[in-house]
Amino acid sequence: MCREMRRRWRHNSAPFTAPSCRSMTAVVFGLPELLIIAAWIAGVIALWRTKKKVVAGLLGGLLVLLLVAVAIPDYIPARQIAQRSACIAKLRAIRDAKEAWARQNNKASTEVPSEMDLLGEGRYLKSRPECPAGGTCSLGPIDQKPTCSLASKGHRLE
Numbered sequence: 001m002c003r004e005m006r007r008r009w010r011h012n013s014a015p016f017t018a019p020s021c022r023s024m025t026a027v028v029f030g031l032p033e034l035l036i037i038a039a040w041i042a043g044v045i046a047l048w049r050t051k052k053k054v055v056a057g058l059l060g061g062l063l064v065l066l067l068v069a070v071a072i073p074d075y076i077p078a079r080q081i082a083q084r085s086a087c088i089a090k091l092r093a094i095r096d097a098k099e100a101w102a103r104q105n106n107k108a109s110t111e112v113p114s115e116m117d118l119l120g121e122g123r124y125l126k127s128r129p130e131c132p133a134g135g136t137c138s139l140g141p142i143d144q145k146p147t148c149s150l151a152s153k154g155h156r157l158e
Contacts, residue, residue: 037063080153083133087148087155090129094137094146095157097124102142109143131155 040063047056097118102109105117118124118139129137135150148155 087131
């Protein structure tokens with residue numbers, strides 16, 4: 001599907017570069033699809049003016065459902081990718097806070113900092129980092145990477 005969308009993009013707008021598959025949400029429709037949608041909207045407006053408002057309402061509702069059916073499959077993976085990226089950024093912040101705490105307090109690499117050591121006003125982290133997807137972050141020893149309970153879904157430091 002991504003290859004077909006790139007082909008349409010090249011065909012409809014030759015001077016521009018084809019976007020990656022992940023950024024295709026803005027380029028879901030090509031020129032033929034946009035013309036069909038414009039004609040559909042014009043038909044709905046014409047029916048509305050001729051007192052056939054029930055038919056116009058049904059056709060308008062079908063148009064909205066069509067647009068939603070196209071937009072939702074692109075939205076859900078993008079949301080999961082954004083949540084995973086935010087979680088990884090929070091895991092990096094925990095790792096950096098643990099390393100700074102260990103350096104400043106001359107701690108061994110096997111020690112585990114408590115939340116009171118890292119969290120709070122004027123400390124390494126202002127508040128406890130939470131995974132945006134609902135997972136829980138654990139600190140662990142200094143020589144180990146912090147983990148998220150959703151590590152199986154890619155929420156982990158590499």
